[in-house]
Amino acid sequence: MSITFRRPTLDDAALILSWRSQPRINDMMFSDVHPDQLEQQRRWLAGCEARSDYEHFLILGDGEPVGFLSYADIDRVNGRCSCGSYFGTVEAARKFGGHVHAYFMDYLFYVLGMHKNVIQIIDANQRVLKLQRLLGMREVGVLKEHIIKNGVYRDVHVFELLRQEWEARRWNTQSIADSLRAFGIEENKCQP
Template sequence: MEKTIQLRAVEKDDLSFLHKLLNNTDVMHYWFSEAHMSMEKLKEMLEKNNANDRNRSFILTDGQEPFGFVGIADIDPRHRHAEFSIMIEPAHQGNGYAGKATQLAMDYAFSMLNLHKLYLIVAKANDKARHVYEKAGFHTEGEMTEHFFVKGTYQDALMMGVFQQDYWNRQNH
């Protein structure tokens, strides 16, 4: 039976799940970050994030079990764009949840926030993620050569974006 996934706002009860995710080396390599987050720092970040109208943080869930995180960050009300990010718990990767979660986030960004553009940065070598984003309608806008230091080497990254109008055109076809 296929899971019905949904996005819901991050709550304090999600701290232990997020702490586990943010301290997973395999997950954080794709976020170009060190897997080093104390519970105290995470609590601080959650409080700051909840008070900031320029960020939206969601837990990806099947109604009960959390298995991912979705963020819409640096929402710019003047230029109407924001950065999209996602992480799926490794045990749940490869099940199509990233594509569904991306669709839900895009719908929220373009319907609720009325953004003009959603963008992201992805490792050029992360073929699976790039495939998910391209399938959702994101297009490569530029390449960042040797921009991130991951696992002892410098990695290239791609800047990708999708426009609200293109999203609606895809939904209507």
């Protein structure tokens, strides 16, 4: 099993939209998309290229696109951002989901040079809430009735992870160099 990452192109718009508009994914996101919004998806992808506060990748499992990874709200002054992902199918999530966390965190801390990862998860996403706790993310609070999703106010759980916490308990699934190579980056290009 191999895991690699590549930047999405405009040609990936239909695939990303097909994943993102699935109820099992869309219902867990802060914004909504619909399957008939291909041109909007293409414009969004094109606009991402000019942003300095956002990076994204397709997750490739055994060479095929299986999911999406993003780093949002990149704040280079304060050294923090938010990392999020989803898999296009339940099968891909089962096969690859348990193996990707170290890749995500290594890129965040050693390529982006962040000091902290801060994520927000809708309370309806119980599986991911449990997963974040298992991964060592620290829950720092709950924003009560923070967003409306499907006509219902939802709570949002906030988690964080500092770089030194990651380094103290980094999973030894692969080396940092292996993580970075999966993104097409040589280790000498990483942030100290």
